[in-house]
Amino acid sequence: MQRRFAIIGHRAQSNGKLNLNDLAGASGRMDVLVRAVSSALFISHGMRKDCHITLHLMGGPGVPRRIWFDSRNLIGLHVDDRAIAGRISKILQEPSPARGQLVEFSPGLWHSGGDIETTLEEWKKEDVQLLVLDADAPPLSNVEAEKVGFILSDDLPFSDEESDLLAKLEKKSIGQTWLQGHSAITVVHHILDQS
Numbered sequence: 001m002q003r004r005f006a007i008i009g010h011r012a013q014s015n016g017k018l019n020l021n022d023l024a025g026a027s028g029r030m031d032v033l034v035r036a037v038s039s040a041l042f043i044s045h046g047m048r049k050d051c052h053i054t055l056h057l058m059g060g061p062g063v064p065r066r067i068w069f070d071s072r073n074l075i076g077l078h079v080d081d082r083a084i085a086g087r088i089s090k091i092l093q094e095p096s097p098a099r100g101q102l103v104e105f106s107p108g109l110w111h112s113g114g115d116i117e118t119t120l121e122e123w124k125k126e127d128v129q130l131l132v133l134d135a136d137a138p139p140l141s142n143v144e145a146e147k148v149g150f151i152l153s154d155d156l157p158f159s160d161e162e163s164d165l166l167a168k169l170e171k172k173s174i175g176q177t178w179l180q181g182h183s184a185i186t187v188v189h190h191i192l193d194q195s
């Protein structure tokens, strides 16, 4: 089964020079997104075979940008946070593509304009089962679909606008305790690995 994750970085920097020494502050909690990439893609020795994560950098300056890591083709990405942040930093030097226009930056690493609404539109067209991660929802168990996409937030709750957009989607919990996003991704993998 193909697994996808979409994480919204509400304050995450979308353009310009990224301060690799201050990912948690000046970069708008980019550290949260970097850890999410690591948890989504990496296993003990190497990378999951068919796993995607799309970061939504909503913090400006300028227009939002999405960065899509596709484990099927990714090469040369190292697991350490600074290396992942370094890749993101190089992409932020490029002009942000138009909404929905996917530009391959390097093998398996793409960027595009748009926001979570754009990602959901794309995933629906690709028959991805959409599940919003929410501690207060019914528990996640096994998933039958060939492609499943999980939506999560960074350290902030979903905005009112995002909540409206996600309201009609199915919600699933991985436990009653709210975890950090990267931990939630690890637990999702653990649950799906059992089935």
Ligand SMILES: C[S@@+](CC[C@H](N)C(=O)[O-])C[C@H]1O[C@@H](n2cnc3c(N)ncnc32)[C@H](O)[C@@H]1O
Binding pocket: 132, 133, 134, 135, 136, 151, 152, 153, 154, 155, 156, 157, 158, 172, 173, 174, 175, 176, 177, 178, 179, 180, 181, 184
């Ligand atoms: C740090 S949490 C966000 C906490 C934020 N204060 C809130 O109220 O949404 C990051 C994301 O991880 C996911 N998450 C964390 N714990 C979870 C749980 N127990 N079950 C399902 N999803 C969870 C949610 O999608 C959440 O948006």
